[in-house]
Amino acid sequence: MPPPPSALIDEAMRHGIAPLPEPPGAPIAKLAARLADARFVWFFADLGQLPADITPASPAELAEAQSFPAGMQREGWLARRRLARHVLAMAIGLPDPAALRLGTDPLGRPVILAGATGWHLSFAARDTLALVAIGDQPLGVDLELEQPDLVIPFNMLRDDERRWLMAQPKALRVAAFCRIWAAKEAITKAMGTGFRIAPEDIRLPGSKAGHVDIRNSGESSASEIENRLVRDMLVLTREGIRVFVSRQSGAAQGGLQGTGVAVARAMRPGPANPESG
Numbered sequence: 001m002p003p004p005p006s007a008l009i010d011e012a013m014r015h016g017i018a019p020l021p022e023p024p025g026a027p028i029a030k031l032a033a034r035l036a037d038a039r040f041v042w043f044f045a046d047l048g049q050l051p052a053d054i055t056p057a058s059p060a061e062l063a064e065a066q067s068f069p070a071g072m073q074r075e076g077w078l079a080r081r082r083l084a085r086h087v088l089a090m091a092i093g094l095p096d097p098a099a100l101r102l103g104t105d106p107l108g109r110p111v112i113l114a115g116a117t118g119w120h121l122s123f124a125a126r127d128t129l130a131l132v133a134i135g136d137q138p139l140g141v142d143l144e145l146e147q148p149d150l151v152i153p154f155n156m157l158r159d160d161e162r163r164w165l166m167a168q169p170k171a172l173r174v175a176a177f178c179r180i181w182a183a184k185e186a187i188t189k190a191m192g193t194g195f196r197i198a199p200e201d202i203r204l205p206g207s208k209a210g211h212v213d214i215r216n217s218g219e220s221s222a223s224e225i226e227n228r229l230v231r232d233m234l235v236l237t238r239e240g241i242r243v244f245v246s247r248q249s250g251a252a253q254g255g256l257q258g259t260g261v262a263v264a265r266a267m268r269p270g271p272a273n274p275e276s277g
Contacts, residue, residue, distance in 0.1 A: 018236035032090035048246025140189025146258035178260030
């Protein structure tokens with residue numbers, strides 16, 4: 001049987017295939033049980049399919065949310081935090097999710113300020129669809145929509161990535177790009193740098209590599225981070241996941257959408273271990 005249209009057979013540009021995130025609308029109890037058992041869970045959430053019983057936003061979150069434009073962006077920012085708080089509270093046996101206080105660090109990353117220790121969060125969002133991850137190690141996640149009319153920014157990729165993309169069948173090229181880009185976004189979130197590291201300076205790990213290599217590509221001077229190897233970081237990606245998105249920018253209505261996702265996780269206690277190269 002031939003692979004589905006957005007499935008890539010080529011396993012280049014990744015450590016391995018990510019497990020499927022739980023779908024939108026998954027019961028909170030199921031997500032919490034998985035987190036309690038595996039110490040990691042990630043799941044899709046859509047603004048059109050939120051559980052009716054999730055914990056309300058805190059006054060502090062409602063106040064901070066006013067800095068975002070009204071509509072999908074503000075609603076999504078609040079929903080991601082409400083879901084993460086409820087799932088984590090249930091997983092650790094905290095009767096009142098409101099006891100968990102979430103905030104943001106100076107880089108804009110979600111953090112737990114009070115109510116629990118040793119847990120890490122990462123969020124990603126496109127239109128009404130979000131990806132939420134909770135784990136007991138530093139992590140970063142990203143979500144990309146595989147839109148057929150996407151203009152691929154080849155100038156922000158490495159030479160080897162451009163060559164690999166151009167070698168893919170045209171129908172699969174957007175999914176291939178989403179694999180690369182989601183991985184890079186997830187890495188920068190796990191490291192806490194954002195794109196202060198130029199995307200083209202991140203060399204993605206192969207299936208046998210044990211580290212993420214950040215080296216000046218000779219094509220950009222945008223990186224503010226010195227050359228380094230980031231060891232003990234696992235980068236898993238998956239593309240071609242069909243998910244229902246209730247509202248999409250520029251579309252009259254929602255519908256099934258191909259997505260690419262990535263998670264980068266530190267694989268030992270403490271932050272990912274940077275080492276000068």
